[in-house]
Amino acid sequence: MYPLRRNRRLRLNESVRSLVRETVVTPNDFIVPLFVEEGKGVKEGIASMPDYYRYSLDLLVGEVKELWALGIKSVLLFVKVPDHLKDNKGTEAANPDGLMQRAIRTVKEAVPEMVVMTDVALDPYSVYGHDGIVEGGKIVNDATVEALCAMGLSHAAAGADFIAPSDMMDGRILALRETLENNSFEDVGIMAYSAKYASAFYGPFRDALESAPVDAQNIPKDKKTYQMDFHNRLEALREVRMDIEEGADIVMVKPGLPYLDVVREVKNKSEVPVAVYQVSGEYAMTKAAAANGWLDHDAVMMEQLVAIKRAGADLIATYFAKEAAKLL
Numbered sequence: 001m002y003p004l005r006r007n008r009r010l011r012l013n014e015s016v017r018s019l020v021r022e023t024v025v026t027p028n029d030f031i032v033p034l035f036v037e038e039g040k041g042v043k044e045g046i047a048s049m050p051d052y053y054r055y056s057l058d059l060l061v062g063e064v065k066e067l068w069a070l071g072i073k074s075v076l077l078f079v080k081v082p083d084h085l086k087d088n089k090g091t092e093a094a095n096p097d098g099l100m101q102r103a104i105r106t107v108k109e110a111v112p113e114m115v116v117m118t119d120v121a122l123d124p125y126s127v128y129g130h131d132g133i134v135e136g137g138k139i140v141n142d143a144t145v146e147a148l149c150a151m152g153l154s155h156a157a158a159g160a161d162f163i164a165p166s167d168m169m170d171g172r173i174l175a176l177r178e179t180l181e182n183n184s185f186e187d188v189g190i191m192a193y194s195a196k197y198a199s200a201f202y203g204p205f206r207d208a209l210e211s212a213p214v215d216a217q218n219i220p221k222d223k224k225t226y227q228m229d230f231h232n233r234l235e236a237l238r239e240v241r242m243d244i245e246e247g248a249d250i251v252m253v254k255p256g257l258p259y260l261d262v263v264r265e266v267k268n269k270s271e272v273p274v275a276v277y278q279v280s281g282e283y284a285m286t287k288a289a290a291a292n293g294w295l296d297h298d299a300v301m302m303e304q305l306v307a308i309k310r311a312g313a314d315l316i317a318t319y320f321a322k323e324a325a326k327l328l
């Protein structure tokens with residue numbers, strides 16, 4: 001009770017504040033999403049993601065070494081697939097010499113200790129821009145899971161440390177876990193995008209990979225039959241519980257900042273590490289406001305990352321990782 005208790009004593013100066021600080025973000029918390037494309041000497045900007053790039057494999061090497069030198073321990077790989085390799089079944093996704101599989105080997109060769117995580121979903125490989133196979137105007141579940149298993153297995157064979165299914169098909173964690181076990185990849189982990197919402201915040205990412213769902217007759221125009229309805233909370237807990245039962249090593253909530261209520265609930269109810277994906281739209285909003293001089297870029301970036309960790313994130317996938325690591 002005041003005046004016995006003056007809360008401002010613990011805010012008196014920076015030294016005291018750092019002594020009593022509850023949440024600290026470090027580069028160990030970060031997972032860096034990396035966009036890869038074919039070619040040589042390519043470092044290509046993404047219009048809706050300022051200061052973010054797609055790299056060809058030769059330039060990826062330097063980038064990964066730089067990240068490692070900054071104290072970053074993990075990258076999450078995404079590939080931009082040439083149009084002529086896309087089909088409905090995502091056949092190219094399991095090609096042992098596909099771009100993803102070569103990217104995994106490239107990163108592991110450049111920095112063997114770097115934890116390499118890979119996106120497992122068909123959308124970059126799909127002519128329709130969907131995470132699953134389309135049949136009769138529907139995204140079919142079980143056939144997609146089969147394709148994802150072939151894809152995930154090829155990532156493990158190429159040297160991935162964790163596969164990260166971002167597709168939201170039912171039962172894919174169990175199927176992937178069994179596939180890994182049955183093929184002597186018992187040490188390869190699964191980071192499950194467990195509570196992944198159908199979000200409009202993914203727009204810039206779909207620009208980066210040219211992977212947006214196509215607008216055509218009889219093709220669903222959004223991902224709402226597999227990604228979660230953002231009005232829901234309990235559904236996230238159910239998805240997380242089932243993914244853990246099916247063998248997920250890490251569960252994820254996505255997007256980040258608008259979903260921190262969900263992050264906290266998932267954290268309170270789970271005994272595995274919780275990852276949060278601060279997605280492309282969150283990044284784009286911050287960059288746009290900062291470019292206009294409306295917000296202090298670095299301060300707002302750090303505040304968001306701390307908020308995500310304070311909400312319960314053990315790991316944060318973020319496009320700010322490199323810039324934040326430089327500041328820390």
Ligand code: PBG
Pocket residue numbers: 119121123131166167201202203204205206223278279280281
């Ligand atoms: C694809 C995938 C998406 C993201 C990660 N994996 C897009 C989508 O589901 O449409 C979004 C990441 C971001 O917006 O930063 N399965």
